[in-house]
Amino acid sequence: MRSVLSGKKVLLGVTGGIAAYKTTYIVRLLVKAGASVQVIMTPAARDFVTPLTLSTLSKNPVLSHFTNQEDENDTWNNHVELGLWADLMIIAPATANTMSKMESGAIDNLLLAIYCSATCPVYYAPAMDLDMYKHPSTQHNFDQLTSYGNLMIPAGDGELASGLSGKGRMAEPEEIIQFIEKDISSKLPLRGKKCLITAGPTYEAIDPVRFIGNHSSGKMGAAIAMELANQGAQVHLVMGPSAVLVHHPLVHRVDIRSAQEMYDEVHRVIQTVDVAIFSAAVADYRPLHPVGQKIKKKSDTLSIELVKNPDILASVGAMDKKPFLVGFALETENEMQHAFAKAEKKQTDLLVLNSMRDKGAGFGVDTNKITIIDKDKNISRFDTKPKTEVAKDIAYEIIKRIL
Numbered sequence: 001m002r003s004v005l006s007g008k009k010v011l012l013g014v015t016g017g018i019a020a021y022k023t024t025y026i027v028r029l030l031v032k033a034g035a036s037v038q039v040i041m042t043p044a045a046r047d048f049v050t051p052l053t054l055s056t057l058s059k060n061p062v063l064s065h066f067t068n069q070e071d072e073n074d075t076w077n078n079h080v081e082l083g084l085w086a087d088l089m090i091i092a093p094a095t096a097n098t099m100s101k102m103e104s105g106a107i108d109n110l111l112l113a114i115y116c117s118a119t120c121p122v123y124y125a126p127a128m129d130l131d132m133y134k135h136p137s138t139q140h141n142f143d144q145l146t147s148y149g150n151l152m153i154p155a156g157d158g159e160l161a162s163g164l165s166g167k168g169r170m171a172e173p174e175e176i177i178q179f180i181e182k183d184i185s186s187k188l189p190l191r192g193k194k195c196l197i198t199a200g201p202t203y204e205a206i207d208p209v210r211f212i213g214n215h216s217s218g219k220m221g222a223a224i225a226m227e228l229a230n231q232g233a234q235v236h237l238v239m240g241p242s243a244v245l246v247h248h249p250l251v252h253r254v255d256i257r258s259a260q261e262m263y264d265e266v267h268r269v270i271q272t273v274d275v276a277i278f279s280a281a282v283a284d285y286r287p288l289h290p291v292g293q294k295i296k297k298k299s300d301t302l303s304i305e306l307v308k309n310p311d312i313l314a315s316v317g318a319m320d321k322k323p324f325l326v327g328f329a330l331e332t333e334n335e336m337q338h339a340f341a342k343a344e345k346k347q348t349d350l351l352v353l354n355s356m357r358d359k360g361a362g363f364g365v366d367t368n369k370i371t372i373i374d375k376d377k378n379i380s381r382f383d384t385k386p387k388t389e390v391a392k393d394i395a396y397e398i399i400k401r402i403l
């Protein structure tokens, strides 16, 4: 199952307590979840676990000092850059000493400098002996650190390295990861929202072996489905014939073939969704009389009478009570003019325009170049980007209008 930590940039701060040996497992779990991990150690932490172990597991050199002293050209470890790089910071174990410096703002090592520069969420997992844990100064620091917005991963009860038994044992690596995953999931902007997406081409049967179709790959719609699910939405993906795989626990995929099947599936669920995105390349026409048997090669010419398919997007746009509606327009000429007309006709909240004339846009390719037109005719233009990045831009434009 995909973790919300996948693709996240994580700073893992390790301080000098015996529980530091357990951070090797934290690194493993983060890497397994698909996160990029940069380990920062306090000088004291290096006595408890080796930088070599953590750099090998994290696949990144471990940083401990303001400068790289082993390097004869001595380079500066830029704490501001590192602080801004991260999506989240974890300090585990967090010793009483480091916590008191986090509380007061004392910066006598690289880890604390990064902590003070970081603008991302900071989680910390205290680890210490039971009397240290109970000490009023430690309890005061917990309250203060919480008031600064840091998130404490509570220590557990149990056997301590001193031989004593009580509260102060660092949470187990699995518990730390679960705590963070749960916290991230609970804060995702689209949590609790339901989204419908149409994607891919439609195939309109001529006879049992032939169809009218188009070159749509379904990649753009699949990328949007993944992105909305990553933002916490429950996604209903109605997909025409496409080889693209979509694996996400929050994406429910329904495969259809024809425009009529897509129409039926969309209208089956439309009243239950908050957002509907129509990225499918729906065939405008279908054979009026699909033939039951394979058509034989007889005459020199063959005419197939076509009839218009229902316009799925327009049918939803015309509803009284409708979800936030996003349409797509793929144009080859007079792009803006056609896009404005389409937005009005289909009553979209957002219209995503891609022009076949733009390099790196359109069917089959992994990139796209889009322009978004909103209900008030505001225009946002975007650069050519991978479809996964385009999906983020589209999700952002939706989120900022519906929340």
Ligand code: C5P
Pocket: 198, 259, 278, 279, 280, 281, 282, 283, 284, 309, 310, 311, 312, 313, 314, 326, 327, 328, 329, 330, 342
């Ligand atoms: O009119 P045109 O096909 O250019 O409009 C494109 C937009 O309308 C896309 O969002 C597409 O998914 C949607 N559409 C639809 N049903 C159709 C034709 C297009 O939902 N039959």
